[in-house]
Amino acid sequence: MSSAPITPDAVADALVALRERAPLVHAVTNYVTAGFTANVLLAAGASAAMVDNRDEAALFAGVADAVLINLGTPHDTADVYHAAARGAQEAGTPWVLDPIGAGGLPWRGALAAELLQYRPAAVRGNASEIIGLHGLTGDDGPGGRGGQGRGVDSSDDPADAVPAAVGLLEWAGAVSASGAVDHVVSPAGTTRITGGSVLLTRVTGTGCSLGALVAAYCAAAPDVGLAVAAAHTHVTVAADVAAERASSPGSFAVAYLDALHEVSPDEVRRRARLEHDA
Template sequence: MTPSTPPNSADTTVTADQLATTLEALRGATPLVQCITNTVVQNWTANVLLAAGAAPAMVDNPHEAGGFARVASGLLVNLGTPQDDTVAAMRAAVAAAGAAGTPWVLDPVAAGGLAWRTDLAHELVALGPTVVRGNPSEVLALAGGTGGRGVDSTDAPEAAVDAARGLTDRVRVVAVSGEVDHVLNATRLVRLSNGHPWLTKVTGVGCALGALMAAYAACTDDPLLAASAATAHLTVAADEAAAQAQGPGSFAVHLLDALELLTPDQLASRVRVS
């Protein structure tokens, strides 16, 4: 089923039913997501994609990255642990994705804190990602701010909305993660209020969310809906997982289960979207 796309107008957000329909589309398509991501989170990211209904491929060497991006459904470029070879792979994959029309997501991990990483983030933003997903400090860094404390944000999502809007001349959608997630383009803003504090206690949840956005972007021609649906899927699943867990360790296990077991109807009834 192809999800409906809302009109691109300033007074239109996305609805719970559209989020649910996009989850149904993801499960029907099983999109193949190429992940050029950091070494800390590769296994977790692959498991999140599998549980959600997508297929992961960690093709991150410069000899294969471009060729694979031409056949992948979506691409994640994550700057968590950039090395010379993986940066070459990023450039090749982004070029191939652009030529093939493959949607791609940039996660500018720790942008602002280190000069080389920040310069690379700006270079990639200039190439026009479908979605930029980051914490508030990372998004502010792309607009000239100083970044956060390593991978941790020192800013609230609301503080990054204007900076995010300023990026939309080069990026179709910016997703700012936080206690309330903000997903926006040049004219529309979606707020999603699900989730649990234990999401910040499991390494790689944000990185995996970027991969999930790439998966969803392959299933709709509205990247705002795609980024919102990925966020809703993860955070509603987090609510379910937290109700069964006793701490971050058991939460991580329950989160994978909840990502797989969450139905479109459950997503529609439990998501808090405005």
């Protein structure tokens, strides 16, 4: 894994690589946001498939370029998630865990902790989910302290999740905590990404689709830490552009998809606001 700092130039190069490869992301994801997630992937330059039955999930994980497992609306049984994660691990396909609700909902928190055994390339969540998931790994005692999330919302600051993210590197190549300032933690250090718009929190699916975009970048970028930071940067830059065009959630959602598609590497270099601490 590279230890080079994550810079706007590196992120811009990752965007070029994403669009050249156009990776297929197998998204086992939240049914509330599946359509929006597919549209985000297409707009950004990737493609999507939502194969969420246990008889095909493992097979398709080996066909796809990357896999997302999102626990937003989990199935009654955990079979499909284990099958997809195991299939990705066996095929060497990078996969991303989005542990929605891990900070406050016991069943899915336990499922997220179980899935870590399949070694995701990255874990992406809000601060409460990252803190909660780390607490369930045993490092903080039985059950851990967990977070105090409200549904998919977070009551913790992403900066407060950095120690938990560092702890999760035992299982994942990189971990990100989203919020007003996104924090991406990898063996290369911590990258803070600022920007975006509050309207991202007023459109269902922006967080779930970010997890899918992280997966897409994991298939294209040479380093998982860079991949995660590039996905977050792509989103914040696109949101900044969209907020210049729209001031309400509905129009913002359309402008955001357009911006994901239109943002150029040069615009990423100009607009990206990154701070990296090795």
